[in-house]
Amino acid sequence: MLKKFKPYVMLAPVMFIILGIFTMGLALGFFQSLGYFPAVGLKEFTLRYYKEVLTDIGFLDSLKFTLYTSFVSSTLALIIGVLLAYSIFQSKSRKGVLYTIYKLPVIVPHSIAALLVFNVLTQSGILARVLFYLGIISEQTQFPSLIFDQNGIGIIISYLWKGIPFIAMTVYTVLSNINDKLTDAALNLGANRRQVFWKILLPLLMPSILSSYIIIFAFSFGAFEIPYLLGPTSPKLLPVKAYIEYINPDLSHRPYSMVINMVLASYSLILVWFYSKTFKLFSKFDEIS
Amino acid sequence: MYKIELKNISKVFENKRVLKGINLIVNEGEMLSLLGPSGCGKTTTLKIIAGLFSPDCGDILFNGKSIVNIPVEKRGAVIVFQDYLLFPHMTVEENIAFGLKMAKIKKPKRRVKVREMIDLVKLDGCEKKYPSELSGGQKQRVAIARALAIEPKVLLLDEPFSNLDTRLRESMRIFVCDIQKKLGITTILVTHDKEEALLTSHRVAVILDGEIKQIGTPAEVYEKPSSPLVADFFGEKNYLEGEIIKGFFVCKMGKFKTGFDKYPRVMAMIRPEEIELTDSEEGSGFWGRILSKQYAGDKIYYKLSANDIQLKCMANSKNMFEANQRVWLKIDFEKTIFFKAEKS
Amino acid sequence: MKKNNYIFKITMYLLIFLLISPLVILVIWSFVRIWPWPNLLPRDYGLRGFKHVLDPSTKSLRVLFLSVGLSSLVTLCTLLISIPAAKALGVYEFRGKGFFKMLILAPIIVPPVAVAMGIHIAFIKLGLANTFLGVVFVHLVPCIPYAVRILTNVFEIIGESMEMQARVLGASPLQTFIKITLPLMAPGLLSAGSLVFIVSLSQYFLTFLIGGGRIITLPMLMFPYIQSGDRMMASTYSIIFIVTALIMLLIMERIVRNYYKEQNYFYI
Numbered sequence: 038m039l040k041k042f043k044p045y046v047m048l049a050p051v052m053f054i055i056l057g058i059f060t061m062g063l064a065l066g067f068f069q070s071l072g073y074f075p076a077v078g079l080k081e082f083t084l085r086y087y088k089e090v091l092t093d094i095g096f097l098d099s100l101k102f103t104l105y106t107s108f109v110s111s112t113l114a115l116i117i118g119v120l121l122a123y124s125i126f127q128s129k130s131r132k133g134v135l136y137t138i139y140k141l142p143v144i145v146p147h148s149i150a151a152l153l154v155f156n157v158l159t160q161s162g163i164l165a166r167v168l169f170y171l172g173i174i175s176e177q178t179q180f181p182s183l184i185f186d187q188n189g190i191g192i193i194i195s196y197l198w199k200g201i202p203f204i205a206m207t208v209y210t211v212l213s214n215i216n217d218k219l220t221d222a223a224l225n226l227g228a229n230r231r232q233v234f235w236k237i238l239l240p241l242l243m244p245s246i247l248s249s250y251i252i253i254f255a256f257s258f259g260a261f262e263i264p265y266l267l268g269p270t271s272p273k274l275l276p277v278k279a280y281i282e283y284i285n286p287d288l289s290h291r292p293y294s295m296v297i298n299m300v301l302a303s304y305s306l307i308l309v310w311f312y313s314k315t316f317k318l319f320s321k322f323d324e325i326s
Numbered sequence: 327m328y329k330i331e332l333k334n335i336s337k338v339f340e341n342k343r344v345l346k347g348i349n350l351i352v353n354e355g356e357m358l359s360l361l362g363p364s365g366c367g368k369t370t371t372l373k374i375i376a377g378l379f380s381p382d383c384g385d386i387l388f389n390g391k392s393i394v395n396i397p398v399e400k401r402g403a404v405i406v407f408q409d410y411l412l413f414p415h416m417t418v419e420e421n422i423a424f425g426l427k428m429a430k431i432k433k434p435k436r437r438v439k440v441r442e443m444i445d446l447v448k449l450d451g452c453e454k455k456y457p458s459e460l461s462g463g464q465k466q467r468v469a470i471a472r473a474l475a476i477e478p479k480v481l482l483l484d485e486p487f488s489n490l491d492t493r494l495r496e497s498m499r500i501f502v503c504d505i506q507k508k509l510g511i512t513t514i515l516v517t518h519d520k521e522e523a524l525l526t527s528h529r530v531a532v533i534l535d536g537e538i539k540q541i542g543t544p545a546e547v548y549e550k551p552s553s554p555l556v557a558d559f560f561g562e563k564n565y566l567e568g569e570i571i572k573g574f575f576v577c578k579m580g581k582f583k584t585g586f587d588k589y590p591r592v593m594a595m596i597r598p599e600e601i602e603l604t605d606s607e608e609g610s611g612f613w614g615r616i617l618s619k620q621y622a623g624d625k626i627y628y629k630l631s632a633n634d635i636q637l638k639c640m641a642n643s644k645n646m647f648e649a650n651q652r653v654w655l656k657i658d659f660e661k662t663i664f665f666k667a668e669k670s
Numbered sequence: 671m672k673k674n675n676y677i678f679k680i681t682m683y684l685l686i687f688l689l690i691s692p693l694v695i696l697v698i699w700s701f702v703r704i705w706p707w708p709n710l711l712p713r714d715y716g717l718r719g720f721k722h723v724l725d726p727s728t729k730s731l732r733v734l735f736l737s738v739g740l741s742s743l744v745t746l747c748t749l750l751i752s753i754p755a756a757k758a759l760g761v762y763e764f765r766g767k768g769f770f771k772m773l774i775l776a777p778i779i780v781p782p783v784a785v786a787m788g789i790h791i792a793f794i795k796l797g798l799a800n801t802f803l804g805v806v807f808v809h810l811v812p813c814i815p816y817a818v819r820i821l822t823n824v825f826e827i828i829g830e831s832m833e834m835q836a837r838v839l840g841a842s843p844l845q846t847f848i849k850i851t852l853p854l855m856a857p858g859l860l861s862a863g864s865l866v867f868i869v870s871l872s873q874y875f876l877t878f879l880i881g882g883g884r885i886i887t888l889p890m891l892m893f894p895y896i897q898s899g900d901r902m903m904a905s906t907y908s909i910i911f912i913v914t915a916l917i918m919l920l921i922m923e924r925i926v927r928n929y930y931k932e933q934n935y936f937y938i
Contacts, residue, residue: 062786309776
């Protein structure tokens with residue numbers, strides 16, 4: 038009988054933190070988004086804040102902009118990351134500095150990634166200087182502003198810098214675990230190198246590609262640092278917008294901030310659901326032999 | 327139907343000569359076994375025929391045409407791998423259709439061929455299953471169907487039965503032989519299992535240490551091995567050194583009549599089952615003593631000592647002898663195989 | 671095939687160059703005294719940034735030690751509570767396993783911004799806001815999923831049979847854990863520990879909000895310089911951050927290696 042509870046007891050400490058902080062945090066945020074915030078005397082549940090926020094043009098612009106930057110950055114990171122992993126795999130230089138050095142961005146925090154983009158892409162950055170040196174531009178102002186811009190180029194590039202090595206690392210690990218003989222078998226049955234990649238390797242990599250895609254998508258969707266440092270004043274990305282509402286000295290603004298947070302969280306929860314679905318989908322051929 | 331010819335194929339891996347000039351002809355529609363212990367180079371030979379490795383020197387001919395420069399995917403020599411290597415993300419149907427798809431065969435035609443293959447290997451009802459849902463024998467059959475679907479010029483089987491349990495192995499063996507006979511496809515089977523090689527193939531090529539030591543029908547290689555090395559590969563043997571003098575084999579045990587007179591100094595190869603044991607003196611023979619006995623049901627293995635020479639003997643369990651018992655050994659030297667004695 | 675390999679090699683070098691060259695520029699910036707537009711290289715080099723950081727009166731060193739200490743503590747706590755959880759998820763079958771797995775992984779996906787703002791009020795009420803302990807607690811949230819994920823994989827591979835063998839041979843549960851389980855999972859522990867340490871050390875927003883400006887870590891010290899565009903100082907802090915992280919990863923690897931002599935059990 039006691040054995041039956043063993044796994045639950047073992048999970049208890051982790052669940053204490055997850056339920057106590059993570060779930061609790063979301064729940065408290067949810068209540069506040071519904072206007073229940075006793076600390077400032079708001080005690081009635083209402084959908085007023087949702088209605089206001091969701092119909093606000095500024096909010097919708099932010100939501101679009103947020104979806105756009107995270108979609109573009111994670112999709113590009115995915116494609117380039119897979120390409121990098123496959124290139125390393127094909128060029129067979131599995132040892133040596135090159136093989137490890139590309140992972141360096143993974144341990145660098147996002148705020149530093151923002152700084153790097155800042156160093157390279159501002160109008161006084163290295164790229165502008167190189168173009169000046171080559172005579173392509175003759176003045177700083179001729180260099181397009183890629184930071185704080187409405188197209189989110191700076192944001193996208195810094196997410197790419199973080200995302201590409203992350204994807205490449207995960208994909209490379211799985212790639213090197215796929216039995217080489219499977220490639221032999223496909224070649225032997227008449228497939229060429231390209232067909233082997235598209236028909237054999239890519240489908241086998243799909244679970245890990247999808248799960249890392251969802252991780253970087255979710256991250257760029259909800260992270261604060263990079264948009265705060267590199268984003269335009271308008272439209273603001275959602276996490277920044279939520280934060281600005283949050284630090285409003287008028288505490289009755291809190292519910293607005295929480296509504297934005299709930300939008301962020303619910304999008305992510307859809308992703309979590311999708312994440313587990315993709316795993317079920319692929320579990321049939323889970324064995325990488 | 328294709329005739330396969332290997333001419334002086336050599337291959338070096340990391341300074342080790344894996345193949346030392348392999349010459350081999352496989353006739354149209356023939357089933358030939360490459361038999362040898364692991365590491366002898368038989369799988370390498372297979373991969374070279376398929377085009378997964380290229381030989382360092384030598385030539386491969388299909389119906390008299392060299393195919394060494396044709397890449398793997400266009401060569402049409404399909405391997406059925408030891409571990410099947412079914413694509414885990416494809417169903418049985420998709421696995422079988424894979425090669426056809428690569429050859430850009432149209433869908434209706436593909437469907438007909440897949441159906442035909444599924445019927446051939448008797449896998450009805452498994453079309454939509456994934457490899458992880460199949461048993462070992464089923465996986466094996468999918469692998470064979472997948473290979474046969476593209477109508478290869480030669481079918482290469484790499485230890486195809488070694489991952490199956492004993493009973494399944496037997497039925498799969500019969501199954502594969504039947505299919506081979508039915509389709510008449512030129513087939514090369516690689517195996518380390520001598521019984522498998524003898525049972526399945528028209529001819530057996532024994533490879534030891536990167537060289538083909540003997541090629542012949544199963545009976546030839548078993549009955550008339552070309553060297554003690556080949557003989558030993560088919561089971562433990564006894565060897566008696568001696569001389570041939572005027573139609574007699576003279577050794578430590580005595581003088582025995584024989585028809586052999588090729589070399590003066592010889593080694594007689596005596597199979598454990600060729601020694602007959604009795605408890606009384608009877609015809610020409612010699613005395614020995616039982617050292618140990620191992621009971622194996624239908625047969626008994628003895629170790630004997632005669633004139634300070636140890637002999638292995640296998641007898642049926644009709645007469646049982648105990649350790650230390652004196653026995654009379656009878657050997658028919660007229661049928662014995664003699665090898666030229668190595669310099670002693 | 672030969673030509674293809676060439677293309678892949680070029681792609682690889684190009685991509686790695688694009689990823690690494692910004693870091694080289696970062697190093698250069700940290701040693702700059704004057705680097706006016708449009709010079710391709712700095713006009714004058716100096717150590718002002720490093721002097722500032724290493725100067726005892728600027729508290730930067732204290733912040734550095736506090737950051738490392740905080741993240742080490744977070745790593746230790748995360749591993750301690752994640753090991754049993756990972757074993758439960760990796761070895762046992764029980765009701766609701768899938769649900770627990772998903773719930774524990776959720777913090778990777780759900781934005782920490784939303785969680786932190788929601789829990790802030792509760793932390794204030796409990797007196798955890800603006801305290802070291804509060805920051806440790808809130809750091810556990812993004813760290814646990816990574817640790818549990820890696821360690822669950824480890825337990826799925828090693829299973830329980832080795833432990834059972836040890837128990838049959840007369841080892842107590844504690845001895846089994848120390849002599850068998852821990853050495854078997856050492857490589858996994860190392861990768862989980864490294865990842866968790868980096869995640870904790872990189873946290874900005876959680877520390878900023880829950881620490882309330884009282885608990886200052888390296889990223890928080892760095893942030894204003896990036897924001898104000900002081901490239902030299904920001905680059906110096908970044909270099910110190912990256913070097914610290916690398917040194918700590920190396921130390922962790924050494925500890926695990928020395929403790930278990932050889933690392934050739936499995937490689938996760």
